[in-house]
Amino acid sequence: MAEYFTERKALQMTLQSLLEQRALLRRQYVDQDKQLGLDIKQILARVRELDQAEGNEEPLLAEEAENGTVGMNVEVMERLKGRKTHTRHDYETVANHVETILREMSALTLNELCDELKRRSGVEFASPYIGIHKTIKHLPQVKVQKDGRKLVFSLAT
Structure with a gap:
């Protein structure tokens, strides 16, 4: 001891x-x-x-x-510089743009949808996944499916 x-x-x-x-x-x-x-x-x-x-x-x-x-x-x-600066978005307005894009182009992946949204309306999210999900809360007619590891967004018919 x-x-x-x-x-x-x-x-x-x-x-x-x-x-x-x-x-x-x-x-x-x-x-x-x-x-x-x-x-x-x-x-x-x-x-x-x-x-x-x-x-x-x-x-x-x-x-x-x-x-x-x-x-x-x-x-x-x-x-x-790793992070994009945070910008506030009017998700209802962005939802209208997303709806228009999905009507014209049917089903799009998350990246394709974000690229098209940026090209047409100049809307860019710091985190595309979060931004799009906040946007589609205002669009009950948007259907989200998985294709492998990719999310595919389309309008329900």
Whole structure:
């Protein structure tokens, strides 16, 4: 039993040591981060001074520098951007567009329906599945079937 207490005591001491090391590393990280932030602000201030002195048309933006996007082209930024911005839709109006599309084109898959909706009315959902399902709540005559892994939407006749 004495062995149990010594092993437990050793484990407690090891744990305490690891927690102290962790706290120390966090403090160092915070200090380094603050120092880098100050260095970045100084450099940005100097760049602004030089831009103003030279009358440069395109000054460096602080937001770009802080985000690390200085010099990145638009194509790379678009690829990095994963989510579409949330927009509110009038689902009753969108439902009318969907009904018109389904009357003209009979049965469509989810992707085909969303592409056609975007092409005709400029309506684009951040999540097509959710957007279309919120829309068809207003259309009781729309029938949803599965064809393998695809959803197929059509009007019930």
